[in-house]
Amino acid sequence: MKKLVIIGASGHGRVIADIAELCGYHEIVFLDDDENIKNCGKYLVAGTSCRVGDIDSDVVVAIGNSDSRQRISDSVDEKRLVTLIHPDAVVADDVVFGAGTVVMAGTVVNSGTRTGKGCIVNTSSSVDHDCVLGDFVHIAVGAHVAGTVCIGDRTWIGAGATISNNINICSDCMIGAGAVVVKDIKESGTYVGVPAGKIRTDSFGRKAGQ
Ligand SMILES: CC(C)(COP(=O)(O)OP(=O)(O)OC[C@H]1O[C@@H](n2cnc3c(N)ncnc32)[C@H](O)[C@@H]1OP(=O)(O)O)[C@@H](O)C(=O)NCCC(=O)NCCS
Known part of the structure; x- marks a missing residue:
């Protein structure tokens, strides 16, 4: 049981x-x-x-x-702490998830990607090949992370955001809903828009999430 x-x-x-x-x-x-x-x-x-x-x-x-x-x-x-993967997620054989990570319905996680502990790969999002997600990263509903992206601990990629390939995003960032990140983000904070720009030096919106 x-x-x-x-x-x-x-x-x-x-x-x-x-x-x-x-x-x-x-x-x-x-x-x-x-x-x-x-x-x-x-x-x-x-x-x-x-x-x-x-x-x-x-x-x-x-x-x-x-x-x-x-x-x-x-x-x-x-x-x-268990990792839970919805049966309708498409996950490549060699993907490694840290303990406590949850992977929702309709997601795609491609070859070579690994996550840290306690990540959320939320409904209908995708994380492409060879990405590295730190601990407690959240890829929100409908967000897309292209190949070879590195995302630091606790960073939240907002609903429907897109991260272009080969990008590094540091820890403790909030990437707003619908943002498109096309350059490395080296300072923690809140970033919105297309292309994404910083609006706050903290990630208040991320902290507001329950
Ligand atoms: C980015 C975010 C955290 C900002 O929250 P905040 O710090 O409370 O900021 P505010 O709502 O005070 O907005 C500040 C300004 O940024 C703008 N803004 C906020 N979010 C934006 C977004 N996603 N895209 C573009 N502009 C945005 C606001 O219009 C406002 O502009 P103004 O000063 O010209 O009026 C929040 O709007 C957001 O996008 N959260 C993501 C939620 C999400 O993805 N949830 C998924 C759950 S699975």
Whole structure:
């Protein structure tokens, strides 16, 4: 009997629960640090994330905010963190995903790519050949990352954004929805537009993600 704890009772968590069921998990419970949340869709919220040590199960952290996802993931024994891949994702044989990474429906991840821990490859996005994603990177819905791109830890590529090939993006960036990145990004911050330009020296929008 495969049992999974999902930390983070949210819409993103429910998407992960769907994938987990398709991957053979029969028992799924949520934990959330908001004690007022008792259910997540059809699933029970069994308490706060402190309870994770009491439950004998695999674990996945379903929190969009990269810093929170990292903090909670770091508090869980890495051996318990599972990688979940939707059966309708197209993933090359040699792709390597770090522990706790989730890969949603309709994605394509091509040959030679590897990710760090706790990444999100969200619905209908693509990551082409020979890319390197750091820890806790989020490729949002419909974003496309061309070949041989390197993305630093905790960077969020916004919905529908495009990263051109052979680009390096440093850690702790927020790339806005619909942006097109055509040059290396060497300073953390928030970048939007076509071609992408910096609008903030922090990644506030990334931090706002739940
Ligand atoms: C980039 C982003 C984080 C900026 O958020 P913010 O820091 O709160 O910035 P604001 O909303 O205050 O916008 C600041 C300016 O940038 C512009 N802007 C914001 N996002 C933009 C975008 N994606 N493309 C172009 N311009 C954008 C705003 O229009 C505003 O311009 P103005 O000063 O001329 O009025 C946010 O707009 C965004 O794109 N988030 C991505 C969300 C996403 O992809 N979610 C996916 C979930 S899977």
